[in-house]
Amino acid sequence: MRELATINGIVSPYTIYPKQKLRLNAAVVSAGxxxxxxxxxxxxxxxxxxxxxxxxxxxxxxSVKPVKPVAPKNQKGYGQSTPNKNEKIVNPTLNGDLVQWSWPVKGKIISGFSHQQQGNKGIDISGREGTRVNAAASGQVVYAGNALRGYGNLIIIKHNDDYLSAYAHNRKLLVSEKQMVTAGQQISEMGSTDATDARLHFEIRFRGTSVDPLKYLPK
CATH class of the missing domain: 4.10.910 (30s ribosomal protein s13; domain 2)
Structure with a gap:
């Protein structure tokens, strides 16, 4: 299971969704x-x-009970195109429709986003060891560790049912899993773990698919 998660860049709690593409070595299948x-x-x-x-x-x-869905009922991606209006929102921070993005760190972009299959799935921002790294938007930390090869010390934040953001190559992690964070809050120190120099690799994922952060971040 962990090998499959690593191949697909899926981190704890290892959630997958209907119609999400999963790689089994060279093969691709639809999950669920x-x-x-x-x-x-x-x-x-x-x-x-x-x-x-x-x-x-x-x-x-x-009378047989239906299979419990993997994703929550108000999941706006994959299995359901619109949220259930009658369903109560437990946490407005994680279920809000809008995400207010801000730059996680100031610096020069040394590697941009690529749509190629083996291309860069985010942007790389250069800086100095120990530079403050901030949460790009409010949300909940769903992963903080170094189990994914190539990312070094990594943080992943869930902002709502659609969006995640990832922060890689950190020197020191300052938040833990399940912790709520606010936009602009420091979450780590920039580093060079699993990288050739000090940098922040930053990703935004929409319904499990990497998107160009420059289309979301302020000009």
């Missing part, structure tokens, strides 16, 4: 969708073959 469909089809076929005309059997099948 087909296995559930096959299971339900097999269950339905078995029920029909046992007794096609049995109303009691049909009634029994209708």
């Amino acid at each position: 969708k087909k296995p559930v469909a096959r299971h339900r089809q097999a269950t339905t076929s078995a029920s029909q073959n046992t007794n096609k005309n049995s109303s009691s059997q049909a009634k029994s099948n209708s």
Whole structure:
């Protein structure tokens, strides 16, 4: 499981969503969708073959509890295009529609975003060891560690059901998992872990897909 997570850049708590692409070595499959469909089809076929005309059997099948979805009901990506208006929002910070982005650090961009499959999935900003790194928006820390090869000391923040931001190559992490942070709050010190020099590798991910941070950050 951890090897699969590493291949796909998925970190704790290892959440995947319907229609998300997963890599199994060179192969790509859709997560969640087909296995559930096959299971339900097999269950339905078995029920029909046992007794096609049995109303009691049909009634029994209708009482079976549905499979619990991986993503929350108000997930705006993948499985559901619009949120449930009647559902109460538990945490407005994580479920708000808008994210107010700010630059995590000041410095020169030495590597830009690339749409190529093996290209840079964020931007790299140069700086000095120990430079203050701030949260680009308010949210909750969902990962803080160094288990992902190539990222060094890494922090990932969840801003809502759609957006995550990632901060890599840090020298020192100043926040922990499940901690709530606010925009502009210092979360780490810039470093060179798993990098050739001091820099911040910064990513924004929309529904699991890396997007160009320069399209979201202020001019």
